[in-house]
Structures are given as structure tokens and as C-alpha cells.
Amino acid sequence: MDHFLYHNGALYAEDVPVAEIAAQVGTPFYCYSTATLLRHYRLFDEALAGMNHVVCYAMKAASNQAILKTLAEAGAGMDVVSGGEYARAIAAGVPGDRIVFSGVGKTRDEMRAALEGGIRQFNLESEPEMEVLNEVALSLGVQAPVTVRVNPDVDAKTHAKIATGKSENKFGIPIARAREVYARAAQLPGLRVVGIDVHIGSQLTDLEPFRLAYRKVAELTRALREDGHDIHRLDLGGGLGIPYTRSNEAPPLPIEYGAMIREELGDLGCEIEIEPGRLIAGNAGIMVSKVVYVKSGEGRDFLILDGAMNDLVRPAMYEAHHDIIPIIEPEAAAEQRPYDIVGPVCETGDTFAKQRMMPPVAAGDLVAFRSAGAYGAVMSSEYNTRPLIPEVLVKGDQFAVIRSRPTFDEIINRDTIPSWL
Template identity: 65%
Template sequence: MNHFDYVNGTLHAEGVPVTDIAARVGTPFYCYSTATLVRHYTVFAEALAKAGLDATVCFALKANSNVAVVRTLADLGAGADVVSEGELRQALKAGVPADRIVFSGVGKTRRELEFAVAKGIMQINVESEPELELLSQVAAERGVKMPIALRVNPDVDAGTHAKITTGKKENKFGIEWTRAHEVYRKARALPGVEPVAIACHIGSQLTEIEPFSAAFRRVRDLVAMLRADGFDIRHLDLGGGLGVPYDGETPPSPDVYAQAIKAELGDLGCRVVLEPGRVLVGNAGILVSRVVYMKEGSTRTFAIVDAAMNDLVRPAMYEAFHGIDPVTQPAAGAPRQPVDVVGPVCETGDTFAKQCPLPPLAAGDLVVFRTAGAYGAAMSSTYNSRPLVPEVLVDGDRFAVVRARPSFEEMAALESLPDWLE
């Protein structure tokens, strides 16, 4: 569900006409709905509560790290799952309490570990033995015993896109589950870490429940082995990955997801940490763009828009689908024609959709890319020296720019010439 609907023939974001935002902000821009963010978080959290789970919901900032989005979720009670010092700083800036922040990721540097330990975050998810040794050294130098989970790779195929699956043995993430017990014993002997949790995340955009259940069963077996060996395992960090409908998919509902957790792990007496990202913010955002030209090729019609692959890279990177609609509602029964929707970047891969059935479009028309709240702005770049697009947050009948579009002068000021080129 989202709050982007046609009202009197014009697409609205909650109570605000998208045309009004475009007139004020210019295109392209991202637009997020507070009402959708609130609804999605509430549905997710209530599903866990109804299942009787002692759960902490830590929003995965990699999906959308805008400080206003994170603050909106933090005000509802969300913690944060971060994968860099920058995301950790964003979470703290947004008001997420340090004791509700989990730090994940395979390549944490000494600087990042020092910063996380200094801030007293809830937990660091360790993904390798070298990281374990470095973290113990960093924490011991500060006289701290850092609570950790070892991220275990359960060798479970998530059944999702190869570039976003993370739980197979050939993936770079985590510690192979058959070696986990050995590495936990090593952690117990180190002075700066306290192994109190198990972490497991098998991928993103999962549309079936069974891969989750298979991973949970392996986590359960590991809990039994570790407790038999005297480990006080108190937390289970189960990651995220629950999918959203981009193109007619029917992912499991949060209720089904919560019941699967309860069925496999509910009797272990552990606090459960969940790290949803896409499922909270995906449908809460759109990318708004303007048609620059309609171009007739020899075999295809092209709608060339002012958004590009640097603004929304998912179609180019993952062959991902995003629904595309005109901001002006087409008349009932209006004819549609197949159109390739493309951007201005000098790459053939700068294509959002091929042969997309759309009503007649003309230069100057506004279009929206739906379900763009996750991994849209967060993955954007300045390729072709294009400015990052602004982000707008809507709340009822009001809106605010929550990240401004940088000027070309501001972009240029980040660069300098060495003295021999002056």
C-alpha cells in the first residue's frame, strides 16, 4: 500500500499535488510519504508483537539513509542497522539511540570500529576472524568488552537476484555455519568481545517464506550447540530481506514472516533483532521526472526523460522493474503504445523500461517511477557530472525538501587542481 493516488486527474503524494512539488523543486526528484512510512513500520512491528516475539526493529539504512526518513522511523521506535561510519553518523543524527544500533558489513575499518565502540552501540555483527581479532584489540584498548554477534552464513539459497543474495557459501558474507562453533570459541577467549548473539541474513527481496525458515532452522541448531558449550546466547539477529511487490510479486506478509520466526525460534527465549529496509521504505517513495523529448526511432518510440541511471540505477544494475505512470491521469480507455523510457546518460544501459505500454506522452509531461523509496537515492551518483537529485518528504498537505539539489558550483568546489596545474 502507498499514498500516491490520483485526485481530480493529478497524482498526489498524500494531500499534495505532485505538480506543485515539481514546480517548486524542479525535476527529477524523489518524494517520500510519511503516511506510508508510518503504516509500513506499524504493520511490521505489530506483526511481531502479535506473534509474541520480543523483537527490536532496526531499520536498514542502506535502503534509504535520508536523515528525515530515518528520523520518521526512529520516532516510531525503530533502531538502525548500519554498514558504514557514515550510516552510523546518519542514524545518530536522526536521533536513533546508540543502544538500538547494530553495525553490520564485511569490511569495517579500524576507524569505523573505534567510532562504533566509542559510541556504545548495541552490537557489532562480526563477519570474519580478522575482523574479530581487530575488534577485540580496539575494544580492549578502550577497556571495553563489546557485545557481538557472529554473522553465520547458512548456505541457503534465497531464490532472489544473484547480486543481492548473501547467504550461500560462495558469497562474501559471514562465517560458514559449519565453522561457527569454532569461531565462537575463539571469540570467547579474546579480551575485548562478548559473544552474546547470532546474526544471519540471506539476501534481499525474498518472495517466499521457505528460505527464511531454512535459515532459521540452522540458527536454531547453532543456538543449541553453543548453549551446550556454555555460551549465553541472548539475541538472534535475523537480518531483513522481506520483499515488496514491484511487478505483481506476492511476498509473504509481515504476519506470515513473524509466524515463521515464532515457529522456528519462538521457544528459545531470545530477543529477536530484525533489520527490514526495503519493506519499510520501498513503496513509500517515487522518483518524479519530466519528459525531455519524444523520439521516433526506426523500430521504437523513445521517451527521453530527465532522470537517468545515476539517479535510479536499479534497472541498469539488476534489470529491475519499476512501474511508470504519467502524473496527469489518462482518460479511461485511453490508447497505450509501447515506449522505451530512457535517460540522457551516454550509456545504452540508461534504460528504465523497454516497450512499456504508456498513454500518449509529450515533451514537458511529468512521469513517476513507483516503488523507488528503497535503493533509489541511496545508490545514486554524480555520473556524467549530474547533480544528485533532491529528496522531498510529504506529511499530509505539507512538504519539505529534505536533501537539496547541489549547484554545479557546489559540486565544482569539491575538486581542486594540484599546484603544478595552476
């Protein structure tokens, strides 16, 4: 469910007409719904009610500080994967003891910043990283709380570029080696083992891969406890999928996911951490764009938009589907026609959809890309010297620009001309 609905023939974001936002900020732009963000966070929180748990939002999905602050004030922790994301979380007022640091390539500077600023735990991904964190912690005279990310060799049955739990993926250590790796961690005085971490991929639409991975984690928990480790925290990652179309089969609900966690891990007495990102932010955001031209081609027609692959790269990068709808609600009997929906970037890959059925549209009309809240703005770029597009947050009948569109001068003035030119 989201809060982008037609009212009186026009698309609204909560109680604000989307066309009103477009008139003030220009197109293209991203628009997020506070009510949807909070609803999706609470679904996860309620799904784990009765268990000791923390919902750490995976902020790589959408990391604007206004979004982070909205979720943090509702009780969310944060999952970060870079020093920049850690700094964003701190700037948004998230306490360090509610921040989990993931990622395969943490640097000494990132480790130091998190240890000095406060951290809930580091999710370690390799033995070399373990040794480096031990050195950094000892240099600061502290112990770093850690889990080790284990790779359970489970096929998440998702897009190859977002699968992370198979043996050929770069993430974590093979679960078969976990006992020896944990034995080494216990020998390092700068580390304090607190639990186990696992994450098998993103946009999962079936609970069975989760179940298989969590059963392996349960077995490992018992084995590590037998080895003398204090395993009291299980970080289960994120990955639950969202519906990108209105017609496809719905992915499992958070309440079903929570019930499965209870079944597989509830008897271990561990604190549960989950790190949803896409399901919290994905359907909480849309990208709004304007039709620049309607072009007739050889055997097909094109809708050329002012939004492009640099603004929303998911279709070009992942062959991802986004429902695209007009801002003005079409008549129920309106005849639909197939269009290739494209942007103005000089790349054939700048294509959002091929032969997509659409109601009548004309130059100047506005369209909205649904389910664009996750991995939209955060993956955008200034390719072709196209400015990063604004982000807008709606709450009830209010809206605010939470990231402005830079001017061409601001973009160009970042360049520095060498003295010899």
C-alpha cells in the same frame, strides 16, 4: 499499500499534488511519504508483538536523516554498514544502544567510533575481524557486544547480486564452523558474545528460504548453549520483498513472516532482531521525472526523460522493474503504445524500460517511478556532472525539501587544481 494515489485526475503524495512539488523544486526529484514509512515500520513491529524484539531499519535502503528521525521517533533501531551510516544515525538522534553494526569490512576507526559513541552490537563476519575488534575494545578498556554472522548456505532464490546466504558469497562464516569460531570469541576478553546473526539476501518473495535458514539457526542456538555460550539474541536480518509491479504475485506479508519466526524460533526465549529496509522504504518513495523528448526511431519510439541512470541505477544495475505512470491520470479508454523509456546519459545502459506500454505522453509531461524509495537516492551519483536530485518528504498536506539539488558551481568547486596547473 502506499499513499501515492490519483485524486481528481492527478497523482498525489498523501494530500499534496505531485505536480505542485515539481513546480517548486524542479525535476527530477525523489518524494517520500511519511504515512507509508510509518505504516510499513508498524507492520513489522506488530508482526512480532508479544515477543521480545527490536526492528532495526536497514538504513542502506534510504538514509536521509529526515527518514531516520521519522522512524526512530516511532521506535525503530538502525542497522548500519559503515562509519558514515553510524554517524548519520547518531546525528538523527538514534541512541547507540539501538544501533547494530553490520558489514564485512569494518575498519579500526569505525569500530572505535561505535564503541566510543555507543553500540547495540557488532555483527562479526570473519575471524580476522573478531581479532581486530578485540584489540580495539581492549585499547578502550571496554567489552564489545557481538554476534557472529553465520552463512547457512541457503539459496534465497533472488537476484544473484543481492543473494548473501550461499556458500560462495562473501558474507559471514560457514555455519559448519560456527562452534569453533564461537569458542575463539569466548576466549577474547574484549568481546562479549550476545547472540547469532544471519541474513540470506534481499527481495525474497517466498518464506521457505527464511524458514530453512532459521531452522539451522535454531539448531546452532541449542548447540552453542550446550557449549556454554549465552545466546540470548537472534539477529535475523532483513530481505522480505516488495511488489514492484501492480500485477505480479504479492510477496509474503510481515504478519506471515512474524508467524513463521514464532514457529521456528519462538521456543528459544531469545530476543529477536530484524533489519527490514526495502519493505519499509521501497513503496514509500517515488522518483518524478519530466519527458524531454518523444523520439521516433527505427521500429520503436523513445521517451527521453530528464531523469537518468545516475539518479536511479536499479534498472541498469539489476535489470529492475519499476512501474512508470503519468502524473495526470490517463483516461480509462486511452490507447497505450510501447516505448523505450530512457535517460539522457551517454550510455546505452541508461534505459529504464524497453517496449513499456504507456498511455499518450508528450514533451513536458511528468511521470513517476513507483517503488523507488529504497536503493534509489542512496545509490545515485553525479555521473556526467549531473547534480544529485532533491529529496522531498511529505506529511499530510505538507512537504519539505530534505536534500537540495546542488548547483553546478557547488559541484565544480569541490575540485582542487594543483599548484603546477
